[in-house]
Amino acid sequence: MFTVEAPQITAPPAAGLRDRAVDASALAYVQIDRSGVIRDWNPAAERLFGWPRDEVIGRRLADTIVPAPLRSAHHAGFARRLVGGDSGGLGHPIEVPAVHRDGSELRISMTVDALGDDGFFAFVTDQTDGHRAQQELQRSNTLISAILQHTTAMISAKDLDGRYLFVNGEYERIFQVTAADMVGRAEADLVSAAVAAVGRGHDQEVIASGTAKTVLEEVPFGDEIRQYVVTRVPLTDPDGSVYGVCTIAIDDTQRRRSQDAIAAGEQRFWNTVNNAPGMLYQFRMEPTGEASFTFVSDGCRDIYQLEPEEIVESAAGLLDAIAPEDQEGFASSVLVSAQTLEPWDWRGSVIRRDGSRRWLYGASRPHREPGGATVWDGMLLDRTHERNTELDLEAVRRDLDDLVERLAVLSMSVPAVPEPVPALCALVITEDREALFDLWRAALRGERADAILAGHDGRLMVRLRPRGRDEIVVSCFRIGRPALGGLA
Known part of the structure; x- marks a missing residue:
């Protein structure tokens, strides 16, 4: 087996x-x-x-x-x-x-x-990696929390139905609410129905489009209306579906007020500059001699018949308009002012595009820049009317002098001697000789002297005009005849 x-x-x-x-x-x-x-x-x-x-x-x-x-x-x-x-x-x-x-x-x-x-x-x-990631997450959460609670922007999050999920510290401060009380409530619980409807409409646009949107919104606080720049951002799940809206509102009221004030001030400045008589300007000359205008007011249109932009782009049009007989004096005055930094002062004329002449007075104060360029800030005044008046007065004086020479009983220039010249004394009667001597002494003192004295053939207007210190211009005019037995 x-x-x-x-x-x-x-x-x-x-x-x-x-x-x-x-x-x-x-x-x-x-x-x-x-x-x-x-x-x-x-x-x-x-x-x-x-x-x-x-x-x-x-x-x-x-x-x-x-x-x-x-x-x-x-x-x-x-x-x-x-x-x-x-x-x-x-x-x-x-x-x-x-x-x-x-x-x-x-x-x-x-x-x-x-x-x-x-x-x-x-x-x-x-x-180690997980611990570090956890620490980083904790630090990030701490940072985000600090930003949310200490920023001056109002930040909130709402669900698709417009119910609050979160509000930050600034939101609490502005509306005097607590974050815990706001959860589950709607914007209409805080502001008027009209304002809430506007905000809800913007929320729905962001939810429908899935993209952020920034708008300017006005929110009434008592008697004041404040303006906010509001950015809404869709909140999405990992699969991309939108579950809410994050709103960031920045109070822009003060900035806009300041901006409006600055704009108003700037407008007032330009109104003042452009309505000022004449032309305000800034003229610049480089060490090489190259000249340019960095600013010109609107007054250049009346004076030069040129646009400000033309002059700023090229100074040649303005400088070439200076009358030929005044160009040398203009160039010399500019060079002296540049060398000495003394105020620039110039009188001259320009020929405009239409061929008319304008008489100008220019004044400015120079300063030297670190690079060596000289800059003048000043103004040009149109003194054409004044100049025409001067020319008219000169013509009147010439006519008057001519009339005087033709009508005068006596017209002559004599040395400034201690006593009146015999030719003048001969025209005045003995009783008015002392008055004539007083008149002559006034002329010797450099004063313009006029008097009506008695002459042998009637009343005389005696006019004495000092010319310098050594000469007196004498003029006598007959203005009446004596009556019988005495002076008329």
Whole structure:
């Protein structure tokens, strides 16, 4: 009879299987004895902490992976576990800081368990990246919260139905509400129905389009209407669907008021400049002699028949308009003012495009710029009417002088001697000679002297005009005849 023996099944060595499993594990494995010395260390631990197994076996765990500031606490806790048999935390993951061989900080999660008299072992995972991400997230949340609560913009979020999900600190301050009370409420609970309807309409546009929108909105506060620049941004889920609207409102009232005030002031300035008599300007001359106008008021149209833009673009049109007989004097006065930085003062004439002549008076004050250019700020006044009046007066004087010469009983220029000339004395009767001498002494003092004296053939108007200090112009006119027995 044949007998068949059952095959013998030999169990593989348990220790060998454990070693292979530990070495193959992606989790770092660390074993220490009851004195805290490392007794086992798998490849994952090598990768995590940077210590090769053959170098780390026999080192104290605290000196290897525990950060220096925490080693005292680690020793105290380890001692309590050994002496008191404290099993708290065994078998549960705990997260603690650690250190890499190169000194960089790690954040690890480890599950520790006991090996009886052989010590303890732990499986360790690297939580460094996750911990850093968590810290970054926390910092970001803190930053966002600080911005939201301390910005001067009103920020809120509403759902698709227009109910508030969030309001920030500025919103609370402006409307005197609390964020908790606003959750679930609508904008119509705070402002008038008309204002709320405008805001709701803009919200719906953003929800429908899925794009941001910025508008100017006016919100009444008591007797005041404030203007806000309002930007609405759609809030979306990861799949892109819109679940609400974020609103950022910036109070633009003061800026707009300031802007309007500046614009009004600027308008008043230009009205003053352009309505001032004559032409205001800024003239610039480079060290090379190149000349240009950097500013010209509208008065140039009346004076030169040129547009301001023409003159600013090229100074040639204005400078070429100076009358030929006045160009040399103009150029000389400018050069002297540039050299001495004394005020520029000029009188001359220009020939306009239509051939007419205008007489001008120019005055300005120069200053030197760091680059060496000389700049004059000043004005040109049209004195054509005044000049024409002067010419008319000169013509009248010439005519009057001619008339005087033709009508005068006596007309002559004589030296400024101490006594009246004999020819004048001969015309005046003896009784008025003293008055004539008084008149003559006034002329010697440089005064214009006139008097009506009695002459032999009637009354005489005597006129004495000093010319310089050494000459007197004498004129006598007969203005009546004497009556019988005396002076008329």
